Amino acid sequence: MPHVFSDSHDKKIVRELWNTPFLRHLNREYSFVYRYFGLPGPDIIDIKLWKDMIKEVIAFEVPAKSKNNERLFINKLRENLELIDIPNMTYYGPFEEVVLLRRDYEGQDYSQRDVITLYNLDFCSEIGSKIRASSGELCYRVEAIRQIVRDQVESFNDLGRPSCFIIFLTVRNQIRSTVLRDRLDVCLPFHKDFIGECLRINPIPPEDNFLIGSHTWAIKTIILTILQESLRGNNISAFFSPFVKYRGTPVRISRVDFIPSPMLNLMIFCKFQHPREMAGISIPADPLRIKSLSVNGDDIVLAPEAGETLDSSSSAVDFFGTYLTMIMGHDECLVG
Numbered sequence: 001m002p003h004v005f006s007d008s009h010d011k012k013i014v015r016e017l018w019n020t021p022f023l024r025h026l027n028r029e030y031s032f033v034y035r036y037f038g039l040p041g042p043d044i045i046d047i048k049l050w051k052d053m054i055k056e057v058i059a060f061e062v063p064a065k066s067k068n069n070e071r072l073f074i075n076k077l078r079e080n081l082e083l084i085d086i087p088n089m090t091y092y093g094p095f096e097e098v099v100l101l102r103r104d105y106e107g108q109d110y111s112q113r114d115v116i117t118l119y120n121l122d123f124c125s126e127i128g129s130k131i132r133a134s135s136g137e138l139c140y141r142v143e144a145i146r147q148i149v150r151d152q153v154e155s156f157n158d159l160g161r162p163s164c165f166i167i168f169l170t171v172r173n174q175i176r177s178t179v180l181r182d183r184l185d186v187c188l189p190f191h192k193d194f195i196g197e198c199l200r201i202n203p204i205p206p207e208d209n210f211l212i213g214s215h216t217w218a219i220k221t222i223i224l225t226i227l228q229e230s231l232r233g234n235n236i237s238a239f240f241s242p243f244v245k246y247r248g249t250p251v252r253i254s255r256v257d258f259i260p261s262p263m264l265n266l267m268i269f270c271k272f273q274h275p276r277e278m279a280g281i282s283i284p285a286d287p288l289r290i291k292s293l294s295v296n297g298d299d300i301v302l303a304p305e306a307g308e309t310l311d312s313s314s315s316a317v318d319f320f321g322t323y324l325t326m327i328m329g330h331d332e333c334l335v336g
Contacts, residue, residue: 007045010246010295014265015046017300018244018293019168022267022316023118027053032164037148038120039095042076046120048084057081057088058116060095063105094131095121096144099151105134112151115159119148119167124249124261127171127223128179146230153234156272163272169227173219173245173262174212177204184218187225194288194307195221201306213262216245217306220288223266228282231270237280239323240287241267242312245303246295269320283323284310 026032037058040047047057061077063070074092081088091104102110123129129141156163175183181204184195198217205211211218220243231238247260273280284290291312294303300314313319 007043008246008248008260010260011248011263013295013298013300014244014246015049018265018316019046019267020049022320023050023053023166025317026166032117034118034166035114035116036118036120037116038118038168039122040077040120041122042073042080044077044080044084046122047081047086051084051086054086054118056114057086058091058112059088060091060093060098062094063092093134096131096141097134099144099147100140112148112155115155115162115165116148116152117162117165119165119169121145121168122170123172125172126174127219127226128175128183142226145226149230149234149236153236153272165270167227167266167268167270169223169266169268171219171223171264172248172251173216173264174210174251175215175219175222176208177206177211178208180204180211180215180218180222183222187221190225190229191221191288194286198306212251212259216243216264216292217288217308219264220292220305223264224287227268228287231268232280232282235273235275235277235280237271237273237283239269239283239320240290241269241316241319242290242293244293244295244300267316269324286310 023032023034032053034050034054035056035058036047036050036054038060040057040059042061047054059077059081061074063074064072066072071092074090078090081090091098091108091110093105098104098110104110123141127141130138131141132138152165188195198221202215202217204215204218224240227238244265246263246265248263249261250258251261289308289310291302291304291308291310293300293312293314296303302312302314
């Protein structure tokens with residue numbers, strides 16, 4: 001079941017001190033403009049903040065949990081988008097259902113026309129969440145992520161530009177232990193040494209329960225395996241940032257107890273490779289080793305997890321800056 005987003009102090013810090021400076025750097029230095037695709041929420045907080053850099057919005061919104069006014073969120077989303085006067089397309093229904101079944105709750109067909117330059121996949125729940133579609137079919141978040149990569153590839157093959165894009169991915173740092181073990185088994189062929197090392201430091205408990213904020217290394221492994229294999233297999237090179245840990249909307253842990261939801265934010269700078277290249281590459285080669293960051297008060301600070309040994313930076317511009325020219329090459333790939 002989708003969770004209603006509400007902004008938090010930590011989320012604001014991530015948005016304003018981590019994501020925004022990098023977007024503005026690309027916009028200022030390389031004339032990067034953004035075709036935004038994502039889940040901005042009815043209040044469109046991030047779109048309002050970045051509106052001078054956005055040329056188009058493709059947004060998704062779920063029904064409100066109110067039998068009397070299920071359209072509350074989608075109506076508010078559309079009203080707010082009209083107020084800022086940016087060309088937009090809005091879809092009513094879960095992101096996963098719309099992109100996989102190619103239709104929303106209003107009967108609108110879904111397709112991607114142009115290359116997306118900014119994905120903001122801001123999920124309030126787990127990376128592996130399943131969504132039951134209106135048809136009764138289960139839609140899987142992981143498969144939906146793979147599908148938008150396939151759609152991006154098709155659009156790029158048709159248009160040939162722009163060849164660079166950004167992915168922001170936010171998920172809850174929570175998973176059931178039995179599910180975690182199953183998914184790590186799938187990741188094992190790709191990250192055997194890292195998984196083995198982390199299991200020795202922070203093993204998965206044998207009992208079946210929810211692990212909330214306690215096994216960041218394992219959630220990271222699942223996310224990066226999905227993204228690395230999907231992007232690389234479609235001839236897309238990706239430069240991965242550190243994960244940023246923060247506290248989001250409170251989550252229920254018992255009938256009466258709530259805790260701030262532990263969240264993970266990842267930023268990825270991507271570029272389609274030349275057709276002669278066999279496959280995309282990851283920079284660094286083992287992004288699991290990058291030292292994580294965390295929101296601490298009004299700052300973003302270093303907060304390493306198990307197995308992390310590669311240097312990091314609390315500034316996304318500084319972190320990416322060393323490699324940005326190398327990644328972009330000499331073409332004008334950033335102009336949308």
